[in-house]
Amino acid sequence: MMKTNRRGFIKLGLSAGGGLMLGFNWSSAVASIENFSAAATHVDFNSYLAISPEDVITIFSPNPELGQNIKTSFPMVVAEELDADWKKVKVVQAPLDTKKYDRQLTGGSGAVPHSWERLRKAGATARQMLMEAAAKRWSVSASTLTTNAGFVIHPDGRKLTYGELATEAGKLSVPADVKLKDRKDFKLIGTAVPNVDNHDMITGKPLFGLDFYREGMLHAMIQRPASFGMKLKSVDATAVKSMPGIVDVVTFKNNVAIVGKSTWEIMKARKALKVEYEKDGNIESTSDHDRLFKELLDKPDATVRRKDGDVEAAFKSAAQVIKREYQCPFLSHAPMEPMNFFAHVKADGVELIGPTQTPDRARNATATLLGISPDKITVDITRLGGGFGRRLQADYVVEAAELSSLIKAPVKVTWSREDDMMGGSYRPAVRYRFEAALDAKGNLIGYKLRGVGINAGNSTREDNFPSGAVDNLLIESVDHQSPITTGAWRAPITNFLAFAEQAFLDEVALAAKKDPVQFRLELLDRAKQTPIGAIRYDIDRMKSVINLAAEKSGWGKKKNLAQGFSVYFSHRSYVAQVAEVEMVKGNPVLRKIYAASDCGIVINKSGARQQVTGGIVDGLGHALYGQVTFKEGAAEQRNFNNYRLIRYKEVPEVEVHFVDNGIDPTGLGEPALPPTGGAVANALFKATGKRLYNQPFTLQEEMKGVKLEQKM
């Protein structure tokens, strides 16, 4: 662990552009620096932790916060091992610093497994140093001392606060090996700790990228081609330039940037912009993709992702073959805060401030664009008003930097909601074909999956369940390259694959005349006894969430409710769900979804419960309503009037359970989403006899005349 002296600490803070110690309260850069200096008596123990003689414990949270609650849960881990008083802890979002932190990004539900050990050591190391400082002062052995709630305690009951010991402790050498707490001694981990930004959020403090304002900063919006496959031909900005508040109109690449003094003046002037575009590639529509999917599913050659046994022989000898297809549309990430970024390109360096899931990627892309060294660029990470994968991309950061370099001024580029929904990086549209071969006894002897997608890459997860449980198995994918840009969307690929697979397995279980839960458990037992090929999921953990969900939901024991089951492993965590549908006057009412999750140790009970609940709401909303369709290369849904997000009235009750197994924690930002669509579709089938194959459910033929309600 790197130890910086006080001077280094101050320098690092300042090089980040000020504001570091202020929790992003940017009244002015000068004020930030002054306030920072006032707080500079902190002793910096390591990258995560500083303690002031006034007993303020500052914990730095490196990873971008977008609602996954990392800004609360990470510091909890440090504070746990430090044995700090949580009430005295101040959490500060760290700016990008690749020397201090690695993997300073938010994506793939990977931060917790990556940092768990590091965070614990950061806290434990400082605690050890504080104990040694106290031992020196009292002339006793450190081993005789204990700590509690921010105090080092002498055997005779005397105690010193961490703040009182900070300066002395900071001068000691950093111990190489420190003892971590036993899990049974955790005081903070596993409790419900409220979000550290709650007060700022509920009082409307500037926290988000869009809330960043600075004296002299210009505003800009960018007109991009409406259709994918088109490029800029000509621009007539004469009318725009003469409109009030407009400073400049700048064209670069396929962008026309309207630069002005206020957001509304730009939004208004933008309507007077005359831009012509010309063809630059394929112009595709959803109807083209629908046709293409069918061709690609029958295409003789595909990329083989996994092949076990002799699939053709198995299907030939089968007593029963089930073959089904499932399709999902493109989705917009639609975070509530549209894309935006502040950039100030100066002669001696670049300042970037805003909401990004990947600050390092944003910096490197900017460095490449401007042809400068990345160390000339600072990135301050604001709170993100949602991300869902959209903010893994650096496009909206780089264009702000490019614009700032062209106009030689500080500028904040804001995307309108329409820009955001039309601007690409969608969840790819995908179609799957599943085939299952059953023998006369209902055993699954063969399994085939082909995924075809539009810029989806590998649209399968070839080593996931039921791979390993079937003797003869073939998994393939075909990808179509399209000008329509796609990107990671919360639980990439599995956000739809899980529905398709779990809905399919429900049909296969029915054909095998087996209970859906029992069917899955039998397959897992098989994989355990005679594993076929590589198995990259933990069979016992998957069984434990299945059993817990079945138990908590009273699976198969409820008279007037139709239950649907689903289980999925993604991003290192396991989640099983049961959806319950009641028929009321001939119409299905989705009453409740039970979830059983295994993410190992739960760090923050409040945050974790909401991650699962929110993941279910998100999974349900998009399964029911979400779609972006294209006409001649342009997205047809452009705002929330026709891109429908789930609302308050549309959520069922949700009940969340966790498996308590003491295993080191894994992420929860994504894993609860994938199983939801399958559980709901399976319950709807049981209630109505109608099978759903395509999303969004509410727009399918099968749902015509069906009035689906949800009630919490």
Next chain:
Amino acid sequence: MAAFSITVNGETKSVDVLPDTPLLWVLRDSLGLVGTKYGCGIAQCGSCTVHVNGNAVRSCSLPISAVGSNKITTIEGLSKNGDHPVQQAWQEVDVPQCGYCQAGQIMSAAALLSKTPAPTDEQISTAMNGNICRCGTYHRIKEAVVLASSKMK
């Protein structure tokens, strides 16, 4: 451009803006009250909800020229110390995930409870259905509205 004088959070503020400027952008760009959020610009998401004479209104669709002498309250002015019963309940229930929509949610809830201190489930869902939460905190929103209601008794 035109000069307007409006009452925001009990104070009179003068701004010189285009007459059709939505109140949202006057609050954010001219007055530095950034707690009121931009989400859609077409009154579909509720992120920009403020109170106009105590009623929940989408500020993205209210031009400054129509504000007149009506009293505007934003999230910053809902209470002096962030201790309005709705704000307290939001903290106790730990509602926010990303937090972006929550100011709008709180303003909608506060407007509901000021007129209907003990709302039914149906009244809560009608009042809150116009505010989208992309993270899906609706269960906690419900719990917090019920808690706030009990605090106001």
